[in-house]
Amino acid sequence: MFKKILIANRGEIACRVIKTARKMGIATVAVYSDADKDALHVEMADEAVHIGAAPAAQSYLLADRIIAACKATGAEAVHPGYGFLSERASFAQALKDAGIVFIGPNPGAIEAMGDKIESKKAAAAAEVSTVPGYLGVIEDAEHAAKIADEIGYPVMIKASAGGGGKGMRIAHSRAEVQDGFDRARSEAKSSFGDDRVFVEKFIVQPRHIEIQVLGDKHGNVVYLGERECSIQRRNQKVVEEAPSPLLDEATRRKMGEQAVALAKAVNYDSAGTVEFVAGQDRSFYFLEMNTRLQVEHPVTELVTGIDLVEQMIRVAAGEKLALRQEDVKLNGWAVESRVYAEDPYRGFLPSIGRLSRYRPPAEGVKNAVTVRNDTGVYEGGEISLYYDPMIAKLITHAPTREEAIEAQADALDAFAIDGIQHNIPFLASLMAHERWRAGRLSTGFIAEEYPDGFHATEPSPVLARRLAAVAAVIDNVGNARKRKISDQLAGRAVVFEHQRVVRLGELSLPCEVDRAAGGFIVTFLNEQGEPDGTHELRSGWQPGEPVWSGVFDDEAISVQVRPRLNGALLAHRGVAVDALVYTRREAELAALMPVKQQSGAGKQLLCPMPGLVVSIAVSEGQEVKAGEALAVVEAMKMENVLRAERDATVSKVLAKAGDSLAVDAVILEFA
Template sequence: MFSKILIANRGEIACRVIKTARRMGIKTVAVFSDADKDSLHVAMADEAVHIGAAPAAQSYLLAEKIIEACRQTGAEAVHPGYGFLSERASFATALKEAGIVFIGPNPGAIEAMGDKIESKKAAAAANVSTVPGYLGVIEDAEHAARIADEIGYPVMIKASAGGGGKGMRIAYSRDEVQDGFDRAKSEAKSSFGDDRVFVEKFIVEPRHIEIQVLGDKHGNIIYLGERECSIQRRNQKVVEEAPSPLLDEATRRKMGEQAVALARAVNYDSAGTVEFVAGQDKSFYFLEMNTRLQVEHPVTELVTGIDLVEQMIRVAAGETLALTQADVKLHGWAVESRVYAEDPYRGFLPSIGRLTRYRPPAEAVKDGITTRNDTGVFEGGEISLYYDPMIAKLITHAPTREQAIEAQADALDAFAIDGIQHNIPFLAALMSHPRWREGRLSTGFIAEEYKDGFHPTAPSPVLARRLAAVAAVIDNVGNARKRGISGQMPGQPVSFEHQRVVRLGGQSLPCEVDRAAGGFIVTFLDDAGKPQDTHELRSGWQPGEPVWSGVFDDEAIAVQVRPRLNGVALAHRGIAVDANVYTNREAELALLMPEKTEAGSGKQLLCPMPGLVVSIAVSEGQEVKAGEALAVVEAMKMENVLRAERDATVARILTKAGDSLAVDAVILEFA
């Protein structure tokens, strides 16, 4: 077994590998760029080596820097994580030539499966079901359009060397193919250094299901069940689960056997994933093979009890798999949510900055429920524009799917992040979505269920009263703290009005708040001031804590809490509301206050996120139509096309290609 390994990656996956290596008694070496010098993975590793500037092309993508770091530290093997160099056969070969072990498959398997075009050819040769498509070299956008015409719409344009949703477009017409082809090639070039793309048929209402395979260097290959990864946005996975609610045992076995057959055909010898696109009728077609560890591997680990990173290390060290196919059993259900630095209320645009608060839910195993948080950040750390916007992966496991989803919803409610925008409100709302709960999934789920984007919604009457009660209790605790600090009327009991009016999203909810043994009693009143319903709340919450965690009528709940004038901002189950807590007189006066309105910016095109201007598609004086492309801005490895919201004339252009812009920077002005 190795005594020291180097992790050629960053963020949460580097931290994840370090945890397993530490448990196995293996020392670790981290590598870091200028932007990552204070990162969590650097602090966790036994040693760390600086490898270059912030852009990945000047650091994490430089194989020679990784090899030199191994020489400096005496690392015997390299775990590549995912992304960066993880699927570069040339990197695995270079390590071998340097006498360093690659903790991943052999270069031949990477060559055969890492390239999506070649992998489809190999799959077809191995009698694996494949999607109709064109796997040859595509000359230009016109050539791509002719191919799409022959295949039939819709089609998927996809980077050959891609992954993670980069360099991928769905086209429903010839015009969309031509535009999508250029964008896919550009993204593929910048993300992977390879601008080849291919075109294939896009299956309507598809589900994305993948099989985890594991092989050793002695010819043993097994599959570890499946993962459902159909909840995607812009072809990037957002929520994953294991097993899939679609599959029965017969289909699972058929898919698993095909995945193993494909892996065996290329002598696969590590952890890898064979991805399929599945129809609602359980038909399935080979999509691609990822010759590396997947982002969503924790759900497989929790339902099988197998540490995939440990298995990769043991296989790389030459050990024989200790498991046979008969040993693989699936237990319970696991759900994973990807917590991203992005604003769900602004079209999920990337958000960067410092994490002024980062308080994830506690990792634990309690009452048959497991909560796990894989992360690479910490409070006070910074989310950079140079890398993927992932903050953490929150995973829950329980005996049933319903329990795992409920546990995930509870954990999301208890996850506090400040300083940047994040997608927890969206994830929390998704956990309560009826279609998700029923398992009626497809890769178009988000686009179909959130056609106009994700927007704040009003709480139901039941939830409104729950949140109002929490706000009233928080107000009571805060007032008691203030009286204690100010020392009002020392030595004498303080008499104060216990009636309050909670103003919640335009709705007034009068109530009475009384302290009781171990908690509070909140009684809501009707318009005549008569009691309606009563609730008991218990919590150890103190002012300043970002999550109110306690019991509401014997049900454990967690509510996000942020202070505001005369109240608090609350978030629970994806519902965010401002709750103002008033005395009766304050409530009367508050109704007389005019509401502020924000000024519009209709005469300007503002940069919706911090990013780099890739191109300006218009010129001064040009008339543009609604929907016409104005500029392309790149942020966190994704190119975003900014389009005109209405017909207008471009008056002045204030930026140029190559400019680095802050959020809301003016790109151009309209007449």
């Protein structure tokens, strides 16, 4: 077994590999760029080597610097994680030539299956059912449009060396193909150093299901069940689960056996994933093979009890698989949510900055429910614009799908992040969505269920009362603390008014708050001032804590709390409310206060996220039509096209290609 390995990656996957290596008694070496000098993976590793500037092309994508770091530290093997160099046959070969073991498949297998175009050719030669498409070299946008016309719309334009949704576009018309082809090539070049793309038929209402395979260097290959990854946004997976609610045992076996046969055909010898697009009728087609560890591997680990990173290391060291196919059992259900640094209320635009607060839910096993949080960040750390926006992967496991989803919802409610925008409100909303809970999924789920984007939703009557009760209790605890701090009332018998009015937007909820043994009793009042429902709340919450965790009528709940004048911003189950708590007299006066009107946004194009200007498509004096492209801004490896919201004339151009802009920086002005 290896004594020391190097992890050629960063963030949560580097931390994940370090944890398993440490468990196996293997020393670890981290590599880092200028942007990652204070990163968590650098702190966790036994040694760390600086390899270059912040852009990945100047650090993490430089194979020679990884090899030099191995030689300098004596690392015997390299785990590539995912992304970056993980699917480069040339990197695996360079390591082999240098006498360093690649903890992944052999170069031949990567060459055969890692390239999306070549893998489809290999699958077709092996008589594996594939999605109709064009696998040859596409010369330009016009050539791509001609191919799409022949295949029939809609089509998918996809980077050959791609992954993670980068370099991918869905086009429903010739015009969209021509526009999407250029964007896909540009993203592919930026993310993978390879601008080749291919075009294939896009299956309507498809489901994305992948089979985890594991092979060794002795010809043994097994499959470890499937993962459903249909909840995607812009072709980027958001929520994954194992097993899939679509498959029955017969379909699972067929897909698994086909995946194993394909892996054996290319002498596959590590962890890998064979991906399929499946119809709602359980028909399926080979999509691609990812010759690396997947982001969503934890759900497979939790339902099988198999540490995939450990297996990769053992296989790379030449050990035979200790598993036979009959040994693989699927137990319970696992759900994973990807927590991203993005603003769900502003079209999921990337968000960067310092994590002023980062308090994930407690990990561990309780009452047959497992909570796991894979992360590469820490409180006080920075979210950089140079890399993927993932903050963490939150995974829950339970005996049933319903219990795993409920556990995920509870864990999301308890996950406190401040300093940047994040997608936890959206993820929490998803967990409560009726269609998601019913398992009626497709890769178009988010676009179909949130056609106008994600917006704040009004709480249901039941949820409104729950949040109002928590707000009233928080107000009571805060006032009690203020009285103790001032000490002005010592020795005086004072009766405090216990009636409050909680305002949630336009909704007013009068109530009475009374202390009881171990907690509070909140009684809501009707218009006549009569009791209209009583609730018991218990919690050890203290002012300043970001999450109110306690019991509401014998149900354990968590509510996000951010203090504000006369109340708090509360978030729970995907609903966020501005809860204002008044005395009766304060409520009467507040009702008389005029509402401040927001001024117009002005005649400007503002940068919606911190990012790098790729191009400006217009010039001063030019007339533009609604929907016309104005500029392209890149952030976190994704290119975002900014379009005109209405017809206008450009009066000033204040930014140029190459500029690094902050959020809301002015790019253009209109006459």
